[in-house]
Amino acid sequence: MKKLVLVAIMGVLMISCNEKKKEQEKIAKDPNLEVHEKIAMANGFEEFDSINKVKFTFNVKMNDTVRSERKWAWNLKSGKISLTEKDSTMSYTRKDSLAKEKEYIDQRFVNDSYWLLFPYQLKWSDAKFSDAKTAKAPISEDEMQMLTVSFPSEGGYTPGDSYDIYFDEDYMIQEWVYKASGGGREMATTWEDYQDFNGVKISKMHKSKDGNFELFFTDVSVE
Missing domain, CATH: 1.20.5 (Single alpha-helices involved in coiled-coils or other helix-helix interfaces)
Structure with a gap:
C-alpha cells in the first residue's frame, strides 16, 4: 500500500x-510578448489579479547581524497596508495624496515590495528596457541573458535608478545589479530559493557574492 x-x-x-x-x-x-513581459508572465503575473492579500516579512542581514525585520500585510482590494516593526503596528491606505506622516511607511513598503515582486514591476511601471543580450553574470559568472531596466529620472522615491537583470531560459531572474542614479552605489545579488504561492512565484533569498549581505523573505503568504 x-x-x-x-x-x-x-x-x-x-x-x-x-x-x-x-x-x-x-x-x-x-x-x-516582449522580453520584460515574458519575465513578468513567467513569475505568475496573470495570477496576481486573483490575489486578495499578501503578507511577508522583509529581512536584511549584514555580517550575521539582522539589521531590518519588517512585517507587512497588504490588502489588495482595499489598498490598506500595515507595517509591524519593533512591536509597533502602523497602517495606511494607498491614495493619490498621502499624509506626510505616512510617507515613512510608504517609502519602506515600496522598497520592500519591489524586492518581493520586482518581475511584476516590469509590467506595472513606466520603465525603459534595453535589448536583451548575452552577458556574464556578476556572481556566478555564468553566461546568461541580460536586460537593463531604467526608471524615469523624475518621480518616485529613487528616481533614475536602473537594474541589470540576468535571467535563464525560463525567463526567471537569477541575479541582478542595482545601480543608483547619478553613477552612485552599485550592488549585485542573487535571486534564489524560488517558491510558488498560488501561482505567484517569489524569490525568497538574495545574497551578495561574498555572502556578507543577505536580503530574504519569511512568513510569506498569498491569499
Missing part, C-alpha cells in the same frame, strides 16, 4: 512539473 501511495504522489508531481514546463515553453515562444 505504501508503495502505491508513493507511486501516486510521484505521478502527481511529474504531471505538475510537466504542466509548468509546458507553460514556461508557451511563454518563451509567444511572439506577442
